[in-house]
Amino acid sequence: MIGAGKIKQYINVLDKPLSKGKQEVSLSAFAFLFSELVQYNQTQVDNISELERRLEDAGYAVGARVLELLCHREKGNRRETRLLGILSFVHSTVWKVLFGKVADSLEKGTEHEDEYMISEKELLINRFISTPKDMGAFNCGAFVAGIVRGVLENAGFPAVVTAHFVPVEGQHRPRTTILIKFDEEVLQREARLG
Amino acid sequence: MAAIFSLYIINKSGGLIFYKDCGSTGRMDTNDSLRLASLWHSMHAISQQLSPVNGCTGIDLLQADTFDLHCFQSLTGTKFFVVCKPGTQHMEALLKHIYELYTDYVLKNPFYEIEMPIRCELFDINLSQAVQRESVILLGR
Structure with a gap:
């Protein structure tokens, strides 16, 4: 084989370092693919909450894989075990790998102890999407909510994650908030760990 | 007075899928704009057949006493x-x-369903911005 001698041969595939991965993909290609995903799911459902659920499920699978990959690639096979640790992992590491930037903000809910919010002025997947008025509060960010749920649940932090449009004063476009509501067991464990 | 009167997008079968008037000059009601769109579609097609030049792609510019009509046809046949x-x-x-x-x-x-009328908020916002920017540049000249 030509040039085969130049490449270092690994006897075991597991000894091979994990590739850094391609850092960027075409946004247009992604936008078209995502658009098809939404359109396909639209043909499979009769109501909007069903569509939301299907998008979330699609995201969940992505989240589960992303967690696995990033723990191996960035954290040397360790994963976060504390609540704030995993949240900041989602907010910075996961966001950076998926969207090329850290999320705009991560806040704790004011009314409930178990609620956290990740906000984005403009979610990358919503860049080209105008949601029709007749779809009400539907947000394609449900896909991202699914990703977040996938990461959290597989890291041992079961939670309910939803995406919402939140109007901003003085801005034409609403921002998207990913609302995370952790299960009770998570908070109990946190309290125990002190 | 704004230099741009109105904007049209027609699909490949000649149906009007987007219409926007900028300023009060040359404003048209829905029926008239639909009529103009399909008329332009046919004229464009006929001009390709009548042209003495080989490989003509249709009218790019129509000049009249009171207006100019600039046309751009995409590869898929959508005309702007x-x-x-x-x-x-x-x-x-x-x-x-x-x-x-x-x-x-x-x-x-x-x-958005392809070939159907365009109702996209983001498109409207960005289009208005583009036209406004163009008007500012034109006024500055």
């Missing part, structure tokens, strides 16, 4: 045209830019 004051410059670039906005905010929108 703008009606403006006679002698207005840089309309080709504006049409190309509108085409770009169309590919971004209309074609990548999962809720």
Whole structure:
């Protein structure tokens, strides 16, 4: 084989370092693919909450894989075990790998102890999407909510994650908030760990 | 007075899928704009057949006493045209830019059905901005 001698041969595939991965993909290609995903799911459902659920499920699978990959690639096979640790992992590491930037903000809910919010002025997947008025509060960010749920649940932090449009004063476009509501067991464990 | 009167997008079968008037001059009601759109579609097709030049792609510019009509046809047959004051410059670039906005905010929108009337908030916002920017540049000249 030509040039085969130049490449270092690994006897075991597991000894091979994990590739850094391609850092960027075409946004247009992604936008078209995502658009098809939404359109396909639209043909499979009769109501909007069903569509939301299907998008979330699609995201969940992505989240589960992303967690696995990033723990191996960035954290040397360790994963976060504390609540704030995993949240900041989602907010910075996961966001950076998926969207090329850290999320705009991560806040704790004011009314409930178990609620956290990740906000984005403009979610990358919503860049080209105008949601029709007749779809009400539907947000394609449900896909991202699914990703977040996938990461959290597989890291041992079961939670309910939803995406919402939140109007901003003085801005034409609403921002998207990913609302995370952790299960009770998570908070109990946190309290125990002190 | 704004130099750009109105903007049209017609699909490949000649149906009007987008209409926007800028300013009060040359404003048309829905029926008239639909009529103009299909009329232009047919004229464009006929001109290709009548042209003495080989490989003619249709009318790019129609000049009248009171207006100019610039037309841009995409590879898929969607036509974008703008009606403006006679002698207005840089309309080709504006049409190309509108085409770009169309590919971004209309074609990548999962809720848009192809060949159907365009109702996309983001497209409207970005289009208004583009036209406004163009008007400012034109006034400055």
